[in-house]
Amino acid sequence: MAIFEYTKSEFAEKLHKVVSPNGPIISCEHLVGRQDQLDRIEKALYSPGRNIFIYGERGVGKTSLAATAANLWQSSDSDYIDISCAPDTTVKSLVANIASQAVKATWMTESKITEQANIGCKWLSYSLKSEVSSTDLASKIHGLSDALEILKEVASIHSSSPVVVVDEVDRIEDEGEVDLLADLLKQLGDKRVKLKFIFTGVGSTLHEILGAHRSAIRQLETIELPRLSWNARWEIAINALKAFNIDIPKEIYIRLAAVSDGYPYYVHLIVERLLWHLFEKEEEAIVVSWDDYYKALDDAIFGIEAELNRPYQLAVNQRERAYEHVVWSTCADEWQGASLQEMYSQYKNIVPQIDGVDELPYEKYTSRIRNLLKDSHGAILKKGKKKGYYEYREKVLRGYIRMQAEANRVEIISQEAKVEIQSYMRAPAKNLGYHKSVIPKGVKQN
Structure with missing residues (x-):
């Protein structure tokens, strides 16, 4: 049954059997990974x-x-x-x-x-x-x-x-x-x-x-309980869309898996918004497009709980410009705290993806990072266990920051993520040529 053949109530009922962003999953069938x-x-x-x-x-x-x-x-x-x-x-x-x-x-x-x-x-x-x-x-x-x-x-x-x-x-x-x-x-x-x-x-x-x-x-x-593995993340998306006879391209579900940061809440929320968007489209949806994905991502960000949005807004809404790009760079590491050098390296990868932005010198960049420890700047970071390392006060905030960067067409996939994805995918990496999206070097697809 195609997605457009459902009534709104039928669609909503089936949708919340396959994704559950606002409540616990209660069945083995949908508890992936x-x-x-x-x-x-x-x-x-x-x-x-x-x-x-x-x-x-x-x-x-x-x-x-x-x-x-x-x-x-x-x-x-x-x-x-x-x-x-x-x-x-x-x-x-x-x-x-x-x-x-x-x-x-x-x-x-x-x-x-x-x-x-x-x-x-x-x-x-x-x-x-x-x-x-x-x-x-x-x-x-x-x-x-x-x-x-x-x-x-x-x-x-x-x-x-x-x-x-x-x-x-x-x-x-x-x-x-x-x-x-x-x-x-x-x-x-x-x-x-x-x-x-x-x-x-x-x-x-x-x-x-x-x-x-x-x-x-x-x-x-x-x-x-660790965060979801890469294959579990995209399996949720693939299975949910398959329930409505819709395909999602590999390059898009990899990006969805990356931006979710391994938190089931983010995966379910993005997929829920994606399916609502596809249901409400005037033309029949058979395959997820990049425009569909980004529309769902924008909707998901608006639906994020205030306690995640508030520190982010405090961090980026400063008199000095370029704070948002600095905040995005804090996603440098996949699992643990990142050093200033690692975050600055990520920052240098981010800046070329944005038109009209000048790169901050290292001294100014590190000053902004240290400000992110302050309440006035959202206090999104705290000092790590090792000297020169920083961690998130709320680790779940990292996924929200990745979603914000992705919604601005900035791709952030760490080196650790590239290695882990490589263990799941098999085929030559290629430039997708759309929204500056690139399958990480060394990542292979079927």
């Missing part, structure tokens, strides 16, 4: 008393992996329990929220389950009879032993294979509560309570999230 992590999670969940902790940079898809894994493990007699943490989250409020969701599920299941809760469960029986809120229940919890008993009851009445997803654990500000959570996890493991937890948190190491509270580590399978 994460099969290894899913396999690890599945094996770990078979182990009695073992739970999961998924961590990594913001935007890499931790919530989607957790939701998909939970859907796979959770038995069909109920939905998994989904909890999001906040700065003021406590162990009591967390457990009370879990119990509250379990009680609601109990009311919606067969009456014999409700009867079981009334007969055999002290805490949930009280909740069912009194219709208490999670806040009320939290006030009745006086310690970890109470919390443990509630979770035992949840495990007994919720479903055959109950799963709890606890998202954004890193947001809990009280270190004492993190310590209590670690102790609760340890007790759940020691008592082999039949309730599986999948936690997520933002951090480059688990130590950043749990700090010194490491007593629960042996009960956790820790999954560090």
Whole structure:
């Protein structure tokens, strides 16, 4: 079925089955590039008393992996329990929220389950009879032993294979509560309570999230989630467009993969906007053109969340000219912090792609880079671990900066990216002769 044959509602429904920029992916079919992590999670969940902790940079898809894994493990007699943490989250409020969701599920299941809760469960029986809120229940919890008993009851009445997803654990500000959570996890493991937890948190190491509270580590399978590989990035685009019988040329999906910086959010957002553009075109769309791609990129940039747009605008809207080109050059390295020399080399590659721009001397360039550490300039950078190196304060910002450069027809693909792409593609590199786009030297296509 061609894309123009869908009604708007039919198109929107199918579109959000193949891309999901604004919410977690919940099915294996559309969770591209994460099969290894899913396999690890599945094996770990078979182990009695073992739970999961998924961590990594913001935007890499931790919530989607957790939701998909939970859907796979959770038995069909109920939905998994989904909890999001906040700065003021406590162990009591967390457990009370879990119990509250379990009680609601109990009311919606067969009456014999409700009867079981009334007969055999002290805490949930009280909740069912009194219709208490999670806040009320939290006030009745006086310690970890109470919390443990509630979770035992949840495990007994919720479903055959109950799963709890606890998202954004890193947001809990009280270190004492993190310590209590670690102790609760340890007790759940020691008592082999039949309730599986999948936690997520933002951090480059688990130590950043749990700090010194490491007593629960042996009960956790820790999954560090990296950014998407190159082939996973373009596979999302290829498959989504294929669902509407549209082809995307190799040189365009390579560029889409590059500009996304390995963050699923950016890939899904650009592809979503691309498909909407193709659906609304007057002429029938069969193959994605460069004009289609750039129109989608412009639309995607307008749709980016304000917390990414704000520091970028602060950085580039300065009295001195040429800040935007300097900001683009900070994308010099693919994975880690870049040195001033590396960024300046990238800057020298950027300037010739822009008409009417004079190259800044090294001294002026480095002065502008150092200004990007200041709040007045967006504070998009921080000093790296090595002398003379700089990193992003929010690594996900790098993808947004790449999108801005790409929308201005400036191509940024690092040497590391060229090497990695080369491992996937096979055919002579060539100049595409359009929008100054060049497949990186050494990159091969089929």
